[in-house]
Amino acid sequence: MLFKGGGLPHESLALQEKLFGAGPDYNFMTRIERFKNSLVRVQHFIRCCARYNLHDHADKKWFEGVAFPNEVSVLGPHSGMFIPTLKEQGSEEQIQKWVPQAEKHQIMGTYIQTELGHGTFVRGLETTATYDPKTEEFILNSPTLTSIKWWPGGLGRTCNFGIVMALLYIDGKNYGMHPFVVQLRSLKTHEPLPGLTMGDIGPKFGFDTVDNGYLQFNHFGIPRENMLMKYCQVLKNGTYTKQTRNPKFSYGAMIFVRSMVVYEVAGQGLAKACTIAIRYSAIRRQSELKKSRPEPQILDYQTQQYKLFPLLALAYAVWFTGVRMKEIYFMVNNEIKQGHTERLPELHAISSGLKAFTTSMASWGIERCRLACGGHGYSAASGLPKIYVNATGGCTYEGENTVMLLQCARFLMNIYGGVKNGRRPSGSVNYLGERISSRCTLTSEFTLKSLADAFKHRAARMIKEASERLNRLQASGNDPEDSWNLNSVVLTKAAEAHCHYYMVLVFESVVESVEDNCVKDILRQLCQLLALCGIQENSGDFIQDGFLNNDQLELVKQKQLSLLSEIRPNAVLLVDAFEFHDVQLGSILGRFDGNVYENLFKWAKKTPLNKPEDLIHRLLR
Numbered sequence: 001m002l003f004k005g006g007g008l009p010h011e012s013l014a015l016q017e018k019l020f021g022a023g024p025d026y027n028f029m030t031r032i033e034r035f036k037n038s039l040v041r042v043q044h045f046i047r048c049c050a051r052y053n054l055h056d057h058a059d060k061k062w063f064e065g066v067a068f069p070n071e072v073s074v075l076g077p078h079s080g081m082f083i084p085t086l087k088e089q090g091s092e093e094q095i096q097k098w099v100p101q102a103e104k105h106q107i108m109g110t111y112i113q114t115e116l117g118h119g120t121f122v123r124g125l126e127t128t129a130t131y132d133p134k135t136e137e138f139i140l141n142s143p144t145l146t147s148i149k150w151w152p153g154g155l156g157r158t159c160n161f162g163i164v165m166a167l168l169y170i171d172g173k174n175y176g177m178h179p180f181v182v183q184l185r186s187l188k189t190h191e192p193l194p195g196l197t198m199g200d201i202g203p204k205f206g207f208d209t210v211d212n213g214y215l216q217f218n219h220f221g222i223p224r225e226n227m228l229m230k231y232c233q234v235l236k237n238g239t240y241t242k243q244t245r246n247p248k249f250s251y252g253a254m255i256f257v258r259s260m261v262v263y264e265v266a267g268q269g270l271a272k273a274c275t276i277a278i279r280y281s282a283i284r285r286q287s288e289l290k291k292s293r294p295e296p297q298i299l300d301y302q303t304q305q306y307k308l309f310p311l312l313a314l315a316y317a318v319w320f321t322g323v324r325m326k327e328i329y330f331m332v333n334n335e336i337k338q339g340h341t342e343r344l345p346e347l348h349a350i351s352s353g354l355k356a357f358t359t360s361m362a363s364w365g366i367e368r369c370r371l372a373c374g375g376h377g378y379s380a381a382s383g384l385p386k387i388y389v390n391a392t393g394g395c396t397y398e399g400e401n402t403v404m405l406l407q408c409a410r411f412l413m414n415i416y417g418g419v420k421n422g423r424r425p426s427g428s429v430n431y432l433g434e435r436i437s438s439r440c441t442l443t444s445e446f447t448l449k450s451l452a453d454a455f456k457h458r459a460a461r462m463i464k465e466a467s468e469r470l471n472r473l474q475a476s477g478n479d480p481e482d483s484w485n486l487n488s489v490v491l492t493k494a495a496e497a498h499c500h501y502y503m504v505l506v507f508e509s510v511v512e513s514v515e516d517n518c519v520k521d522i523l524r525q526l527c528q529l530l531a532l533c534g535i536q537e538n539s540g541d542f543i544q545d546g547f548l549n550n551d552q553l554e555l556v557k558q559k560q561l562s563l564l565s566e567i568r569p570n571a572v573l574l575v576d577a578f579e580f581h582d583v584q585l586g587s588i589l590g591r592f593d594g595n596v597y598e599n600l601f602k603w604a605k606k607t608p609l610n611k612p613e614d615l616i617h618r619l620l621r
Ligand SMILES: CCCCC/C=C\C/C=C\C/C=C\C=C\C(=O)SCCNC(=O)CCNC(=O)[C@H](O)C(C)(C)COP(=O)(O)OP(=O)(O)OC[C@H]1O[C@@H](n2cnc3c(N)ncnc32)[C@H](O)[C@@H]1OP(=O)(O)O
Pocket: 072, 076, 077, 079, 080, 081, 111, 113, 114, 119, 120, 121, 122, 123, 153, 248, 249, 251, 252, 254, 255, 256, 257, 260, 261, 264, 265, 344, 345, 348, 396, 397, 398, 399, 400, 403, 407, 410, 411, 414
């Protein structure tokens, strides 16, 4: 790997900083300037990848972090959804036709599913693709106002291709949602093709550098060969054929991005915010800890440690969980390609659950990092607002988090129901086949095994109780749908408990795998702090069935507080270990050299509002 961890050849680091780092300040740009600047950097990025012969995924991701610090470019939907969908859902012939062009950026695509009226409820989408055997075409149409495609990244101005999810109709019969490759714009003029009305959906909470757009079809014809036909085909005469595979295969792109979001969005976003807040807390001196003594680093205040060190532990946990989620995705996806689809339901459930759980925790954590930085945390110079708006989008796209937790809960209820009928669960839910031990093994030593067992107990109990409550609701006369809805708060909490246990278990396994005893001890402290904070913040879940008692909770609190001072000496080193380049951080507060005040003043003086302008003088006179 050429670049991983800043291993960029030195001379090219200067070039990268010239190309991407020392360029015009993002914070001083208008939305249109930000969008244009992103397009320029996309072109530079593509040229640099060719120049440095960059193919290794990790290298490209690291380099992307330099080129597009804490922002998504149009390459996100193109490389993250358009190309993977072509590869996963296209026939060999279709892959040969479109993937090389897409990988050379001769065509730029996006993933076009959400509509004005529907995003979550995929089966409620209205765009139609009606097959005409006479012309051997699919006619795409937006039959209603609410069917207008709305939100796809890059759709507004940039992309000239897209994967459109539409209802397939043949001879009046609806075959459900299918993926279609659609050329949107002329490759010569870049104008929308006749029959398409397209544009940008306007300013958003963040994502200024992406033209999320709208697309209305007016009886727009595409060749029969443009329906992605790996799993199902439409023959020239309109005959529909499909392999006896899970109809949910057309949802594959969503599983892929959800699996990647855990590391790429939640893990990276929270780790950057912790880096900024903890480095700044080591620089910032404020108030008096002791009379007539110099102002201390704010990182020496226990309350500051209590704010930031649990988030540091969470950042490591989400990072490790994101790496594991990617491993599982590629492993199960390979099994599916070989026809073994047994683990698809579990992959859907764990990717949905972890995507929701980690993006919610990361959003909350990034905001706490901002709050811990006082006034300068509220400045755009901190880099934290941009990190926040970029990460929090992950709570909504690729499946709104509540809906994703309910999908995870649906799987857990299926598994738990199976256990009661004698089926042995495996993988991430194997613990549901074990007898729930009510004996708490937590002692003042707080071994990682005992802590993980506590989270296992909590998850198993909450899943069991959610299932029993569902059954009671149905037994009392509610139909299955009403019972599900009346139980949905309990179900989402059970899904969260399952994801929380999974994350603690992953962290424990990583700590146990470390050979260096010094590193092992430090990571053990972080894992203990993660678990103890989880118990403290959800103490009701642990004492409700008597699993933990008040004395044990007191031990938890004492250990939590003592860990703060144990972690303090290594806190800055632990964020330096994330190895973010200053350009990737995009923060004056988080600079590696710690030269905050001088650069903050230099930055402020450059702000456009300080440029003399008659109009303002006239207004202020
Ligand atoms: C390389 C990536 C980098 C990381 C990202 C970085 C940057 C990204 C930048 C910006 C974001 C970019 C793009 C954003 C894109 C989008 O947002 S695309 C649109 C995403 N939209 C959604 O996710 C919609 C969410 N809704 C749904 O998925 C479905 O409507 C829902 C699952 C909620 C319900 O579907 P439905 O068909 O109604 O299913 P049921 O609930 O009835 O369940 C039926 C069974 O099907 C199983 N199932 C459902 N979904 C899947 C799936 N995806 N895969 C496999 N199986 C699935 C479900 O479990 C049920 O099974 P059982 O009957 O229980 O056995």
